[in-house]
Amino acid sequence: MNACIINIGDEILIGQIINTNAAWMAQQLNLQGVNVTQTIVINDSPQAIIDAVEAAKKVANIILITGGLGPTKDDVTKHTLATYFNMKLEYHAPSFENIKILFKQYGREADERYHSQANMPVGATVLINKTGTASGMWFEQDDCIVVAMPGVPREVKYLMQYEVLPKLVERFERPTILHRTLLSTGKGETDLSDLLEQFEEELPPHIKLAYLPNTEKGMVRLRLSASGANANQLEAEIEKYKQQLQDTLGVYIFGIEEESLEEALGTLLKERGLTITTAESCTGGNIARKLTSIAGSSAYYPGSLVAYSNEVKNKHLGVQQTTLEQYGAVSEECVLEMVKGVQQLFKTNCAIAVSGIAGPDGGTSEKPVGTIWIAIANEAEVYTKKLQLGTDRLQNITRTTNIAMNLMRLMLLDALDSEI
Amino acid sequence: MNACIINIGDEILIGQIINTNAAWMAQQLNLQGVNVTQTIVINDSPQAIIDAVEAAKKVANIILITGGLGPTKDDVTKHTLATYFNMKLEYHAPSFENIKILFKQYGREADERYHSQANMPVGATVLINKTGTASGMWFEQDDCIVVAMPGVPREVKYLMQYEVLPKLVERFERPTILHRTLLSTGKGETDLSDLLEQFEEELPPHIKLAYLPNTEKGMVRLRLSASGANANQLEAEIEKYKQQLQDTLGVYIFGIEEESLEEALGTLLKERGLTITTAESCTGGNIARKLTSIAGSSAYYPGSLVAYSNEVKNKHLGVQQTTLEQYGAVSEECVLEMVKGVQQLFKTNCAIAVSGIAGPDGGTSEKPVGTIWIAIANEAEVYTKKLQLGTDRLQNITRTTNIAMNLMRLMLLDALDSEI
Numbered sequence: 001m002n003a004c005i006i007n008i009g010d011e012i013l014i015g016q017i018i019n020t021n022a023a024w025m026a027q028q029l030n031l032q033g034v035n036v037t038q039t040i041v042i043n044d045s046p047q048a049i050i051d052a053v054e055a056a057k058k059v060a061n062i063i064l065i066t067g068g069l070g071p072t073k074d075d076v077t078k079h080t081l082a083t084y085f086n087m088k089l090e091y092h093a094p095s096f097e098n099i100k101i102l103f104k105q106y107g108r109e110a111d112e113r114y115h116s117q118a119n120m121p122v123g124a125t126v127l128i129n130k131t132g133t134a135s136g137m138w139f140e141q142d143d144c145i146v147v148a149m150p151g152v153p154r155e156v157k158y159l160m161q162y163e164v165l166p167k168l169v170e171r172f173e174r175p176t177i178l179h180r181t182l183l184s185t186g187k188g189e190t191d192l193s194d195l196l197e198q199f200e201e202e203l204p205p206h207i208k209l210a211y212l213p214n215t216e217k218g219m220v221r222l223r224l225s226a227s228g229a230n231a232n233q234l235e236a237e238i239e240k241y242k243q244q245l246q247d248t249l250g251v252y253i254f255g256i257e258e259e260s261l262e263e264a265l266g267t268l269l270k271e272r273g274l275t276i277t278t279a280e281s282c283t284g285g286n287i288a289r290k291l292t293s294i295a296g297s298s299a300y301y302p303g304s305l306v307a308y309s310n311e312v313k314n315k316h317l318g319v320q321q322t323t324l325e326q327y328g329a330v331s332e333e334c335v336l337e338m339v340k341g342v343q344q345l346f347k348t349n350c351a352i353a354v355s356g357i358a359g360p361d362g363g364t365s366e367k368p369v370g371t372i373w374i375a376i377a378n379e380a381e382v383y384t385k386k387l388q389l390g391t392d393r394l395q396n397i398t399r400t401t402n403i404a405m406n407l408m409r410l411m412l413l414d415a416l417d418s419e420i
Numbered sequence: 421m422n423a424c425i426i427n428i429g430d431e432i433l434i435g436q437i438i439n440t441n442a443a444w445m446a447q448q449l450n451l452q453g454v455n456v457t458q459t460i461v462i463n464d465s466p467q468a469i470i471d472a473v474e475a476a477k478k479v480a481n482i483i484l485i486t487g488g489l490g491p492t493k494d495d496v497t498k499h500t501l502a503t504y505f506n507m508k509l510e511y512h513a514p515s516f517e518n519i520k521i522l523f524k525q526y527g528r529e530a531d532e533r534y535h536s537q538a539n540m541p542v543g544a545t546v547l548i549n550k551t552g553t554a555s556g557m558w559f560e561q562d563d564c565i566v567v568a569m570p571g572v573p574r575e576v577k578y579l580m581q582y583e584v585l586p587k588l589v590e591r592f593e594r595p596t597i598l599h600r601t602l603l604s605t606g607k608g609e610t611d612l613s614d615l616l617e618q619f620e621e622e623l624p625p626h627i628k629l630a631y632l633p634n635t636e637k638g639m640v641r642l643r644l645s646a647s648g649a650n651a652n653q654l655e656a657e658i659e660k661y662k663q664q665l666q667d668t669l670g671v672y673i674f675g676i677e678e679e680s681l682e683e684a685l686g687t688l689l690k691e692r693g694l695t696i697t698t699a700e701s702c703t704g705g706n707i708a709r710k711l712t713s714i715a716g717s718s719a720y721y722p723g724s725l726v727a728y729s730n731e732v733k734n735k736h737l738g739v740q741q742t743t744l745e746q747y748g749a750v751s752e753e754c755v756l757e758m759v760k761g762v763q764q765l766f767k768t769n770c771a772i773a774v775s776g777i778a779g780p781d782g783g784t785s786e787k788p789v790g791t792i793w794i795a796i797a798n799e800a801e802v803y804t805k806k807l808q809l810g811t812d813r814l815q816n817i818t819r820t821t822n823i824a825m826n827l828m829r830l831m832l833l834d835a836l837d838s839e840i
Contacts, residue, residue, distance in 0.1 A: 284712025292704025
């Protein structure tokens with residue numbers, strides 16, 4: 001089961017849009033045990049399409065094509081493939097029915113001008129696309145499957161999920177494949193693999209562990225994949241190893257599957273009936289934004305302060321003038337007063353305070369760019385941490401945000417000692 | 421001048437990382453008048469590399485390869501290409517010199533184990549890579565150019581910009597190509613093209629206008645591209661049309677080239693010696709984050725408040741209890757009091773206040789999800805606007821942020837009437 005992905009579209013080829021379809025499709029195919037040997041991006045030309053299909057046939061028995069199925073002249077995929085497979089186009093009533101339903105949702109009527117969108121190659125399996133007016137097509141010849149889908153990412157996702165992947169699973173006899181993903185933060189890939197050395201050694205050959213780091217989200221996804229004949233047995237087995245992985249890494253695991261760190265922190269606060277606020281200097285509101293990106297965050301988050309200037313730190317958070325003069329705004333002393341100040345100001349149980357030099361300029365030899373102090377507090381204790389990051393402003397803001405949220409999570413779990 | 425891009429790497433092929441190199445490279449090549457006919461992603465295997473190069477030769481005379489130049493066993497690009505072009509690998513002193521310099525920056529020493537990284541094919545032009553330890557290679561055979569670069573995006577950018585693109589321009593005689601980009605906001609692509617109908621009609625055939633929308637940033641980039649033999653004349657000509665485009669669109673243009681809306685707003689504030697603050701409910705700190713993402717924003721931004729709960733709106737911003745009860749937090753009355761309150765709290769000249777239902781839940785029949793009120797104020801006036809957006813929480817936050825910043829910009833330019 002080798003697949004080749006062909007993405008058709010000038011806007012990808014000139015770099016106007018980034019080809020996210022290929023990555024998403026490859027991930028989904030991999031999850032089903034299909035190996036992607038190649039992805040090709042070509043323009044909307046019949047010759048390019050035929051050449052790409054011919055080349056793909058040499059390395060794959062599954063060829064997935066996206067793009068070029070729209071109603072305009074540029075869109076030549078359907079005609080090209082029909083000709084290539086020697087099939088006639090004929091009016092396909094269910095496709096037109098689908099177009100009518102979609103138009104109705106927008107209060108419009110689909111007239112005969114849209115009939116040509118519903119003409120489909122006779123002999124191909126038509127894949128009705130509930131998210132768009134262009135149906136997908138499934139061709140099969142000489143043990144090679146060629147599927148054509150529209151290029152809009154939302155439509156690709158729909159057709160892959162509800163039509164193509166189930167059909168592929170049905171078509172090829174293959175073992176059951178199961179996946180479980182645990183999300184870790186606070187440790188890099190190398191540290192994790194040290195901690196997991198024994199766990200990995202003891203994994204049976206049909207269960208694999210993949211490390212998938214995501215710098216932007218400050219986490220490493222740990223994905224267990226198991227394949228075997230007996231679904232029930234496999235299910236029990238992967239659950240066992242998932243639990244073992246969870247036990248080995250303890251608090252470094254903050255969530256599962258598609259969760260985010262801010263979601264995990266929010267859930268913890270909600271469960272414990274606690275509230276949180278923030279006093280942000282160099283992160284400029286980014287922690288607040290993350291916390292409030294979660295629907296329902298008003299249950300634990302009343303509001304917060306961005307304290308950029310020293311005057312605001314002094315006047316609204318009660319940071320003493322002498323602290324600012326003696327230690328500076330980027331100091332342990334300052335964030336300690338900030339965190340206490342904001343906790344009182346918004347009357348919350350928990351608080352996060354941050355002050356640092358995000359860069360790219362503004363550093364001194366004593367406090368270079370990337371020097372950042374974090375303080376976190378609950379009602380019982382306060383914890384501080386100094387970061388020494390790089391010179392990239394946005395990267396510093398992102399990393400500080402993730403680290404601060406994780407410290408807060410660890411404090412709630414009474415696990416700050418795992419920090420050291 | 422047709423190019424084919426070949427990206428080598430399993431992590432792209434399995435969808436673990438999105439292929440941003442291809443899009444960036446294609447953009448840069450297009451800007452130099454090089455047409456990209458195809459991009460291919462393959463895995464780290466000699467056969468796949470040779471097959472891809474052979475296939476690329478049929479559609480392009482410039483083949484740009486990224487990836488597979490690292491020091492590990494997986495990295496086979498250099499050996500494969502050397503064999504393909506029948507070249508020996510030999511120790512290349514300038515490449516090792518470069519490795520030593522890079523190691524020194526990290527306080528480390530490059531010993532002989534790194535010699536193999538500096539072995540280069542004899543007969544290829546070596547492209548020294550100041551951003552990484554793997555040098556690039558430029559092969560030329562039968563009027564076809566094959567260039568190999570490492571896969572790290574930063575390194576691709578360096579080598580393309582300082583080595584590959586200048587060499588391509590030198591190698592091929594071609595007309596001068598110039599570009600000018602203006603950034604617009606507040607109008608969609610269709611509205612803009614209506615406004616620019618006459619302008620486009622009057623453009624000479626050697627000057628083209630491209631619309632490049634970016635939903636995330638709430639803008640449409642308008643790129644003028646001119647090609648011709650006489651560089652000086654072309655320069656004068658494209659400047660003239662740029663000015664004409666600017667005059668036609670007036671305040672809808674907020675910046676040029678790589679500027680952002682928050683940067684443009686910051687520049688305006690700085691020029692006028694004004695300060696700004698924000699009182700954010702549903703955007704949860706996102707406007708503050710955007711404003712402070714600009715280095716030097718402390719000159720005009722002292723701090724701000726995220727007022728999520730009604731209590732915070734009342735207690736810290738002075739929104740009256742009767743306002744909250746009678747009109748609700750999502751109302752013109754509320755944002756009017758919020759904007760005045762925050763302006764006084766932080767003693768700034770300007771202020772932005774936002775309150776709305778970001779979703780996906782929490783709407784009523786009277787105020788459905790996506791109902792959002794914005795108020796902006798300077799010392800002389802206050803302006804309000806009601807938005808009716810969709811149900812996607814993050815999209816609503818992003819769009820509201822962009823619209824609010826643009827309203828503030830228009831107020832500073834005394835151009836709020838263009839809003840209607």
